[in-house]
Amino acid sequence: xxxxxxxxxxxxxxxxxxxxxxxxxxxxxxxxxxxxxxxxxxxxxxxxxxxxxxxxxxxxxxxxxxxxxxxxxxxxxxxxxxxxxxxxxxxxxxxxxxxxxxxxxxxxxxxxxxxxxxxxxxxxxxxxxxxxxxxxxxxxxxxxxxxxxxxxxxxxxxxxxxxxxxxxxxxxxxxxxxxxxxxxxxxxxxxxxxxxxxxxxxxxxxxxxxxxxxxxxxxxxxxxxxxxxxxxxxxxxxxxxxxxxxxxxxxxxxxxxxxxxxxxxxxxxxxxxxxxxxxxxxxxxxxxxxxxxxxxxxxxxxxxxxxxxxxxxxxxxxxxxxxxxxxxxxxxxxxxxxxxxxxxxxxxxxxxxxxxxxxxxxxxxxxxxxxxxxxxxxxxxxxxx
Amino acid sequence: xxxxxxxxxxxxxxxxxxxxxxxxxxxxxxxxxxxxxxxxxxxxxxxxxxxxxxxxxxxxxxxxxxxxxxxxxxxxxxxxxxxxxxxxxxxxxxxxxxxxxxxxxxxxxxxxxxxxxxxxxxxxxxxxxxxxxxxxxxxxxxxxxxxxxxxxxxxxxxxxxxxxxxxxxxxxxxxxxxxxxxxxxxxxxxxxxxxxxxxxxxxxxxxxxxxxxxxxxxxxxxxxxxxxxxxxxxxxxxxxxxxxxxxxxxxxxxxxxxxxxxxxxxxxxxxxxxxxxxxxxxxxxxxxxxxxxxxxxxxxxxxxxxxxxxxxxxxxxxxxxxxxxxxxxxxxxxxxxxxxxxxxxxxxxxxxxxxxxxxxxxxxxxxxxxxxxxxxxxxxxxxxx
Numbered sequence: 001x002x003x004x005x006x007x008x009x010x011x012x013x014x015x016x017x018x019x020x021x022x023x024x025x026x027x028x029x030x031x032x033x034x035x036x037x038x039x040x041x042x043x044x045x046x047x048x049x050x051x052x053x054x055x056x057x058x059x060x061x062x063x064x065x066x067x068x069x070x071x072x073x074x075x076x077x078x079x080x081x082x083x084x085x086x087x088x089x090x091x092x093x094x095x096x097x098x099x100x101x102x103x104x105x106x107x108x109x110x111x112x113x114x115x116x117x118x119x120x121x122x123x124x125x126x127x128x129x130x131x132x133x134x135x136x137x138x139x140x141x142x143x144x145x146x147x148x149x150x151x152x153x154x155x156x157x158x159x160x161x162x163x164x165x166x167x168x169x170x171x172x173x174x175x176x177x178x179x180x181x182x183x184x185x186x187x188x189x190x191x192x193x194x195x196x197x198x199x200x201x202x203x204x205x206x207x208x209x210x211x212x213x214x215x216x217x218x219x220x221x222x223x224x225x226x227x228x229x230x231x232x233x234x235x236x237x238x239x240x241x242x243x244x245x246x247x248x249x250x251x252x253x254x255x256x257x258x259x260x261x262x263x264x265x266x267x268x269x270x271x272x273x274x275x276x277x278x279x280x281x282x283x284x285x286x287x288x289x290x291x292x293x294x295x296x297x298x299x300x301x302x303x304x305x306x307x308x309x310x311x312x313x314x315x316x317x318x319x320x321x322x323x324x325x326x327x328x329x330x331x332x333x334x335x336x337x338x339x340x341x342x343x344x345x346x347x348x349x350x351x352x353x354x355x356x357x358x359x360x361x362x363x364x365x366x367x368x369x370x371x372x373x374x375x376x377x378x379x380x381x382x383x384x385x
Numbered sequence: 386x387x388x389x390x391x392x393x394x395x396x397x398x399x400x401x402x403x404x405x406x407x408x409x410x411x412x413x414x415x416x417x418x419x420x421x422x423x424x425x426x427x428x429x430x431x432x433x434x435x436x437x438x439x440x441x442x443x444x445x446x447x448x449x450x451x452x453x454x455x456x457x458x459x460x461x462x463x464x465x466x467x468x469x470x471x472x473x474x475x476x477x478x479x480x481x482x483x484x485x486x487x488x489x490x491x492x493x494x495x496x497x498x499x500x501x502x503x504x505x506x507x508x509x510x511x512x513x514x515x516x517x518x519x520x521x522x523x524x525x526x527x528x529x530x531x532x533x534x535x536x537x538x539x540x541x542x543x544x545x546x547x548x549x550x551x552x553x554x555x556x557x558x559x560x561x562x563x564x565x566x567x568x569x570x571x572x573x574x575x576x577x578x579x580x581x582x583x584x585x586x587x588x589x590x591x592x593x594x595x596x597x598x599x600x601x602x603x604x605x606x607x608x609x610x611x612x613x614x615x616x617x618x619x620x621x622x623x624x625x626x627x628x629x630x631x632x633x634x635x636x637x638x639x640x641x642x643x644x645x646x647x648x649x650x651x652x653x654x655x656x657x658x659x660x661x662x663x664x665x666x667x668x669x670x671x672x673x674x675x676x677x678x679x680x681x682x683x684x685x686x687x688x689x690x691x692x693x694x695x696x697x698x699x700x701x702x703x704x705x706x707x708x709x710x711x712x713x714x715x716x717x718x719x720x721x722x723x724x725x726x727x728x729x730x731x732x733x734x735x736x737x738x739x740x741x742x743x744x745x746x747x748x749x750x751x752x753x754x755x756x757x758x759x760x761x762x763x764x765x766x767x768x769x770x
């Protein structure tokens with residue numbers, strides 16, 4: 001059900017030929033209220049696609065009626081014509097829904113530089129068709145229409161005490177061709193103010209999508225949107241809702257990791273006993289972005305030297321000669337020296353856990369990443385994307 | 386001739402079994418003076434190998450009599466035993482040369498964690514044998530003994546007005562297995578003070594080795610050493626010497642790039658019209674470290690969208706929508722939009738040039754990198770290193 005699991009939402013997914021395969025490529029999600037609360041977080045890349053520029057403005061007032069998403073073209077670096085396409089998309093949806101264009105968000109994903117007249121015509125047609133096909137069980141269709149190189153749709157639902165959260169996501173971390181735009185829409189029928197929605201979403205993404213670092217490459221089109229309808233009539237306990245939202249986002253993030261293109265390992269890097277959570281994140285990210293480490297994991301090689309060399313590049317507080325490293329439960333390095341022999345470590349399962357004990361504090365953070373594989377190189381070199 | 390091209394230097398390269406292939410693996414370079422000036426720059430990685438920790442202290446006073454370098458083991462994360470090995474190496478050389486151990490530098494390269502009793506015995510034997518075989522034309526032998534995964538030795542010589550600079554280097558950028566330690570020794574018979582040697586070396590490395598960013602992975606053992614004998618009796622013009630030293634270092638850096646493991650393209654990223662040189666370096670480095678860009682070049686794909694997405698992650702001053710990108714002489718992106726068609730760009734040659742025009746100032750910097758290839762993944766996953 002994904003985004004239509006909570007009350008007050010309708011969705012659709014339609015095919016208009018943006019994808020050469022003929023598969024669905026335009027999704028629409030509409031909030032029927034009574035509340036029309038929206039919040040969103042966006043890529044921090046300064047090179048922003050036109051839908052990002054539009055949506056950042058449109059979400060400012062905390063009111064969102066609908067969101068239109070297309071695959072098959074990123075509409076990024078397509079100039080003022082491309083921006084007008086986004087604007088016209090919002091206007092088309094607004095006109096058909098009887099709302100203000102400024103309350104319609106737009107997301108696009110696909111090849112950078114794609115956004116010509118043909119693209120515009122198809123996106124507008126898809127918007128019209130999608131709105132015509134809106135239904136209270138359209139969440140599944142919508143989740144299919146936003147897929148690009150994804151091998152499967154990503155959906156999650158959490159049932160709270162009288163309220164529900166539903167979500168859909170697309171993208172293969174930041175790993176797929178076309179810069180792997182990550183698009184996420186999460187809906188809830190809980191009663192939230194715009195400020196609450198914004199705060200909850202920022203917290204949830206900070207501990208989920210922001211800690212998925214598949215290949216270190218930042219997209220121009222990433223957008224995570226939360227829509228709240230209030231249709232349950234229930235204002236949830238803030239801590240409980242926040243935890244549930246974070247769990248839904250982490251669930252979707254792990255689905256993205258598990259479908260990362262070309263990857264053969266899903267790597268959880270747990271950094272513990274750090275002086276601060278920021279330190280833990282910095283250390284974990286330095287490992288997640290180290291190509292030598294990632295290639296070693298692909299080769300089932302518990303190469304702790306590459307872990308230490310990676311974390312040595314950070315500013316985090318720790319003594320490089322008093323760090324322990326565990327791989328899949330085996331301590332391979334203790335206090336900056338070799339421990340268990342490499343033969344003791346089994347790295348053949350796809351699920352891989354690396355634990356780094358910094359021994360200076362009590363903060364912890366987990367970063368999700370993937371290995372560097374031949375398929376990654378193939379997918380990202382063999383096709384123009 | 387490499388390091389023995391200038392007057393006042395002797396060198397040797399010997400084989401003591403550190404390499405399983407039986408090839409030469411210990412090099413010694415000795416400064417016969419009259420001056421015994423030395424300067425060095427080291428990896429900024431906080432995880433430093435024992436030879437780095439030793440050499441950083443030994444070079445402090447600006448006096449260096451000799452340097453001993455071994456391949457076949459990094460002596461990194463080998464604890465106090467490993468540090469004692471480095472110390473004993475310096476003492477052995479000092480004893481045989483009749484100098485102070487504190488004036489002997491040590492470099493090691495190879496697998497992290499290698500530094501046991503057998504390693505120590507071989508390094509000490511190699512030091513003794515190398516000193517016994519020192520000769521004024523031993524530069525070539527020394528350059529062979531520091532090779533690890535290098536397919537060919539790297540040497541450079543510059544002849545100034547009465548003085549000479551010679552150099553040798555090993556490593557495949559930061560790209561090879563074992564974290565690709567980059568070891569460089571540059572010698573000169575010019576008359577330099579320790580302060581001049583240090584300043585000239587820091588300048589030269591900043592515009593050469595520091596701008597070689599093959600895979601973004603920082604070694605634990607990198608060391609670049611300059612030795613000055615003063616044997617020419619000539620104190621060179623400072624600007625002329627600095628330019629010559631930078632040219633020798635850049636020559637060696639380009640040789641490292643050209644031999645980077647698994648690479649199929651040598652990529653020059655020229656960032657021009659930046660607000661500052663720092664901005665230009667930051668922008669160039671962001672592209673050099675972007676796996677999607679690097680995979681695209683491997684696939685001969687002039688994917689300018691990935692260039693813009695990479696530079697959008699920097700803090701440098703520029704307007705992402707007013708940047709031009711050229712690939713091998715063809716402008717593929719102008720003012721944040723598509724320009725020449727991809728078919729107009731020929732990326733088949735190994736030498737690849739990407740020019741990024743930021744249009745905000747007049748600073749320029751060039752970063753050297755390589756593409757991301759199947760061979761890179763293979764080399765760094767198929768072997769424990």
